[in-house]
Structures are given as structure tokens and as C-alpha cells.
Amino acid sequence: MKVLVIEDNVELLKDIKNFLEEEGNICEIAPDYRSANDKIGYFPYDVLVVDIMLPDGNGLDIIRAVKEENIDVGIIIISAKNSLSDKIHGLEIGADDYLTKPFYLAEFNARIKALYRRKAYHGSREIHFNEIKIKPDSHEVFVNDHLMNLTKKEFDIIHFFVVNRHRLLTKEAIAEHLWGDDIEMADSYKFIYTHLANLRKKIAESGGNDYIQSIYSVGYKFTDRE
Structure with missing residues (x-):
């Protein structure tokens, strides 16, 4: 948050x-x-x-x-x-x-x-998106009922994506949401790519689908829609 x-x-x-x-x-x-x-x-x-x-x-x-x-x-x-x-x-x-x-x-x-x-x-203590379940209060993410071992930034990313599912999120918006005022000290968005690669790998290892769509030169969209 x-x-x-x-x-x-x-x-x-x-x-x-x-x-x-x-x-x-x-x-x-x-x-x-x-x-x-x-x-x-x-x-x-x-x-x-x-x-x-x-x-x-x-x-x-x-x-x-x-x-x-x-x-x-x-x-x-x-x-x-x-x-x-x-x-x-x-x-x-x-x-x-x-x-x-x-x-x-x-x-x-x-x-x-x-x-x-x-x-x-909508008042729930859990967020559901297909096989993904997020418990924000305990910072837990489940894929196919399997508890994932995520870093804080990986949790923040998937939580941000699922809450804003189907919306286009620019790289700037993602970085600013995750790092706040500290993002001003960053000189590139390479750290986003690194965290996304690790997150995708962990979701795949838990049998989940890759819903992270790259929008060339703009950002990403988390969706199961074409």
C-alpha cells in the first residue's frame, strides 16, 4: 500500500x-x-x-x-x-x-x-485471480494453493499487478509505486526487469500461468485477456 x-x-x-x-x-x-x-x-x-x-x-x-x-x-x-x-x-x-x-x-x-x-x-482480506491468491495482511501469495517464497519487492509487484489487473502500468508507475521518493536516485529501470524475471520463474515453478504482458517501450499489463 x-x-x-x-x-x-x-x-x-x-x-x-x-x-x-x-x-x-x-x-x-x-x-x-x-x-x-x-x-x-x-x-x-x-x-x-x-x-x-x-x-x-x-x-x-x-x-x-x-x-x-x-x-x-x-x-x-x-x-x-x-x-x-x-x-x-x-x-x-x-x-x-x-x-x-x-x-x-x-x-x-x-x-x-x-x-x-x-x-x-471490496472488503475482502484476500485477493483472488484465477489460480493466484494473495493475503495482503500476512504478505503471503499462493499459486495453486502453494505458498510462494517471495522477497518483499516481488510481493509488492504481484500485489500491485493483481490489484490493477487488466490495466496498463507504465514502468515509471511501477517503479514509483515500489520505491516512492527513493526512485529519484535510480538511473534506469533494470531493477524492474530483474524482479519480474524472478517473479515469473517462481510462478512457473508453482504451476502458475504467466499473466505479465510486456507492452513495448511503455510498461506491463497483468491480464488473462488477449
Whole structure:
């Protein structure tokens, strides 16, 4: 899961980022309105965590812009404002959940996971695609009921592919989803080819089909369609 946390409290931002990354997620941060808008404009995310009160703007305006542009992303508001009218307003303009500060990171994490399950795979704790079964919470992938031995990046790739099955995924989108801000330090996409080759080999060894279609000079599509 790739999360953008928009929050101006440096300590809270650090705590959330560390917690989500320890849970195996990619977490990017934006301490203000301007940097949040820039990141949302350039990169795709699974979930946005939005504080309402930002030093240079209002988080609700970010939510409105996301909805106006029809960006497919889950949104959870975190705010010290606890009035019923604030919660209703936030949900009415497009947020999926509202969490009042202070909160326990464990509860925050549970809400993030639940939101992602609703958005990505309709509330189920498992994702199924033909002979492939993925259990995101435990980071397990089964092919023909055989548990595969995957590295973290291999798991992230097949999970990203299956959630976005039948869609064209550019090399840039794959790399950015897997590495987040760190992708700026890479000078090529050769690492994608290496991970895909290893993943294809392991799927074949488990008796699975190769659904990874290469789209010349653009990217890949994970599909069983012609």
C-alpha cells in the first residue's frame, strides 16, 4: 500500500511514517498544502491521510480538488477538530473516514487497512485471480494453493499487478509505486526487469500461468485477456 500523509506536526508525521513503513507500506509525507498538491499531481497513491489545518491552506480543499479531478484514492481525515459538524462536512465532500487526534497508531493502522480493503478489493482480506491468491495482511501469495517464497519487492509487484489487473502500468508507475521518493536516485529501470524475471520463474515453478504482458517501450499489463 502506498500512502501520502499530509500533516504539519513534524513529530506526528515522523511517528506515522515510521509505523506505516514498519508495517511494510510505502509512506510519503507532505508537511504543507503546496507540497501535498505537488505530490498528488505527479504520483498515484492508494490512501491519502489529510490534516485539515495546514500552515498554508486547508486540507478540505485538497479533498475537494481530488474529487473534482476524479482521482481514485482512499481518504482519511486526521484532525484535532472533534465537532460533529466538522466530521459530517469532511465526509460529505468525499473523505472515507475521520479520526480525531490524539489517536493510537494501532487504531490508525487498522482504519487505513480497512479503507484500502474496501477500495482495492471490496472488503475482502484476500485477493483472488484465477489460480493466484494473495493475503495482503500476512504478505503471503499462493499459486495453486502453494505458498510462494517471495522477497518483499516481488510481493509488492504481484500485489500491485493483481490489484490493477487488466490495466496498463507504465514502468515509471511501477517503479514509483515500489520505491516512492527513493526512485529519484535510480538511473534506469533494470531493477524492474530483474524482479519480474524472478517473479515469473517462481510462478512457473508453482504451476502458475504467466499473466505479465510486456507492452513495448511503455510498461506491463497483468491480464488473462488477449
